[in-house]
Amino acid sequence: MTPDQIENAVAAEMPRAVDELKRLVAIPSVAFPGHPEEPVHAAAAMTEELLRSAGLPHVRQIPVEGSFPAVYGEAPAPDGAPTVLLYAHYDVQPAGDLALWRTPPFEPTLVDGRLYGRGAADDKSGVITHLLALRAFQGDFPVGIKVIIEGQEEYAGERLEAFVEQNPELFRADAIVVADCGNPTVGDAAVTTSLRGLAAFTIEVRSLTESVHSGSFGGAAPDALAALIRMLASLHDDNGDIRVPGLPRGVFLGTGPSEEEFRATAGVLDGVSLVGSGSLADRLWASYAITVTGIDAPTVQGAINAVQSVARARVTVRVPPAGDPDAAANDVVEHLRRAAPWGVQVSMTDRVLGSGYLADTGGSARTALNRAMERAFGRAPRDIGAGGSIPLVATLVKQFPAAEILLFGAEDDGAAIHAPNERLVLEELHRAATAEALFLADYGTI
Template identity: 45%
Template structure:
């Protein structure tokens, strides 16, 4: 049996036909607050998995909900036509917590359209990724030209702790010639992209201690150091005067082939007038290929309740984004050594690892990547896609690379620079979403043709 060959025009028509229903299903998913973090009601994650499973069953896939000690993932499969390749389509159905609800302009879990964007937690990251997969498969109906495996994870935002075990448990079922990971973004509205590198991550806590208990700031101040001053001085050693990370032993690269216009980056970051960028080198190297180190939080007395006392202990949470090519274990050891070595005035320093994840670099060459670029160019009406890095981290991509070394890994996504994923007022550009859905359908058709020629 020969698979049906679909033309670009036929797929455009099919995607346009399916988009209203796809959007309705996306809105239903956004209304489910499936947060996998501790302290949240995980029954909503179960509801989310069931809703995704139902969407895949409607596509006549063999579907099951799987887990490996963590939150539920959804696995759906349809065998390839004879001689055709198989494509693994990844996305995740869990979402970030809302954060400060007062900063949202509409209810986070009530999808709301404003000015061509759909607002809601998970609307972009990553429930639109799920529905892009669904839209592409609906466009083909029963005449899907490739085999597909849909793997929709349930705890990506919480660190994917059980993902490696899930991949090991279902390795044979997940085996594919091409892996499409729909959890990244595009270069800009109107400009598609393939993500070819991502930074790794090391999150840890540093605690400094100077005394056994709090003491009177007047009676002892001037001779006895307080822990907050110690912590402040220690944190200040992490960057040099230019703002580059000053921890010895971290990898840094200069590999960017495109650059971020300064005014665009200022606007997208919401940088205040007069505030300078930090670091040296091209902006894209600073945010894609060099390490970044941030202080995410500090445990200390709140200002409105702080007594006139020297604090005996203070704690900070640190996060390093690692350049591609670095090793998380080596980076953590380098940071710990730096903090211990630079402790002011003999203060006791304790460093504790929270979690880490590996960076990755993807060799985006070969016929499957050519098939993707052609699909993007067609969906964006002739605009060439950009090969871009991402400063964020998706550590499990390195796991996919290790477990499926012969598969072409295409990192795509629905986000644009204004999506505000993880922040208040997360949103999806509906026009770009339509292009993403069309691009994925075209990609599957192109992959099928490559497979036939191979």
């Protein structure tokens, strides 16, 4: 197929694909404990149906121990052609506080070319990007195709990773496209070449056998919540830089966002300063970051006058590509123990680790992708980093060190992934799918 034919084929399939994306977003496929499992299986079934419609001769669900099924499809490579593995995930983050959504999270709503709904961008857009690219070839693929759509990526844990290690031949490929990221802004073509890793854990503080009346005991009884607050505050200095020994600042060899762009995208309020030092690229993509993502404590509404006996917090550490997530978790926990006042009891549970990734950008697959993205977006892509983690990527690098891994997709930094009012710009989906289809055709000729 010529590039013009590929572009026309993707454009012709867009209306159908948008309707399918709406159907997929309407399924609340939250694979977190405590959420219904039936919608997750329904999303797996629909994903299987979609891959079959793309002309892949072999499609099936793969059971993954301790997790939800992955959906797998493949088509053999033409003689002498390389094989490309395509990755995305069909599970989504929980909706969170429904009052913060302008439209219902699982009722996909189209407004001015933007589709709103949980998972519209992260990462059901990745599923549809692959679908559009594959349909362009009507079953006559220029390269070998393998597709893996994961079912429990958002709830951190290394489940599919273990399956890959046990079944490497299913995933072996010359190039791997991970459609779980995107561009800094809409239309700003980019390839993600750096991923931070992850270390997350729950820290618990205990000070009393049970909570006691603050009038009778306050002033002498140690408050577990006050102790926890002091411990968490010790993680950063007044400038917002990390105070934990062993977590140095890194350097990103590329261009990050301007402060104005970042403030606008992050929604930083007027008069509120950014935190940390060094360039934004350094802070976001190459350095450690520590975030308190949740605290178990009495709510303001209905609070009683009591000194708290126990308090918990969920702490997430973003780890630069060269860092060791296990060591980072240990360093932070040890710092918190040292900062604990009054001899309170401190314990750590539910630790989750994920490694980072740094790409080699000089291969033939990246060269083909550069040409494809330049045609689809009207500009050559630039290298960017990502502060988030994709645990499977590190496993793929370990298992297939010769494979080129390419991270791009239809998301953008304004897509509000993991937040209320998540949205996907449909034109960005069109461009990303066109780029992927053009890449497959170009790579098949190398």
